[in-house]
Amino acid sequence: MPITIVVAILGVTAPASPQGKTDVVTLSNGDRITGDIEGLERGRLEFSTNDAGALYLEWEKLLTLLAASRVFEVVTGDGIRFVGTLTQAPDRSIAVSGTDRVDAVAMRDVVLITPIGRSFWSKLDGSIDAGFSYTQSSGVAQLNFNSETVYRKPAFAGRISASVMQTEQDDDNDDDRASITASYLRYPWQRWFVFVATKFETNKSLGLKLRSEMAAAVGPRLTNSIRAQMTLGGGFSVNDERGVDVEATQNVEGMLTFRTAYYTYDRPKT
Secondary structure, three states: OOOEEEEOOOOOOOOOOOOOOOEEEEEOOOOEEEEEEEEEEOOEEEEEEOOOEEEEEEHHHEEEEEEEEEEEEEEEOOOOEEEEEEEOOOOOEEEEEOOOOEEEEEHHHEEEEEEOOOOOHHHEEEEEEEEEEEEOOOOEEEEEEEEEEEEEEOOEEEEEEEEEEEEEEOOOOOEEEEEEEEEEEEOOOOOEEEEEEEEEEEEHHHOEEEEEEEEEEEEEEEEEOOOEEEEEEEEEEEEEEEEOOOOOEEEEEEEEEEEEEEOOOOOOOO
């Protein structure tokens, strides 16, 4: 009789606010909701509440936002960035209160809102999951581990991710795979981004002892609105590959990146 054992999953995420939920949003019909602003992206505001869980509110259906005890990065469609708390403002606008000034921004111009913690640890977000399974009938045991950590500041994001999969079988036909990736994304100018990444990978089943890769790209953000985004970039990639019983190889390759998204939430829903 086959026996299968599965142990999973551990997930860890950093809480958005260690204190009570004090942010307030007002809907276009006048209803007020208290909770935590998790961020605005792709035309929807993610809002965490105690009683209703996570809500996804269409940005065009909101009237006001108030978050006087937390710091946010607010980005407009033309790439202008504001950092500060969200204080009282007229309807359909946001007041970003920084250290020395208050900027009023029309909500129709805002495309991205990201919470920014004051301390190092509050700028971190991430997750860890691990799993183990064993099937007696086939004699296969498998261990999986994945993690991702993101460090975010205004106009900057650093990311480290790792993945490990180890498989053992009774016939000694084992398989080990592992990879780790680190990346850096920054917008040094309003519409232009710089991206740098490095990756290390090993794969026993493919006879790959170690593949090392480094890539860099730069490009413009062609479109950035509450309905769509589009970026285009170019750069190069350098890699070094070392296998079992084969000579090491090195390559330099050109790289082209293109990313676009379009969405609506009413009619038609896309």
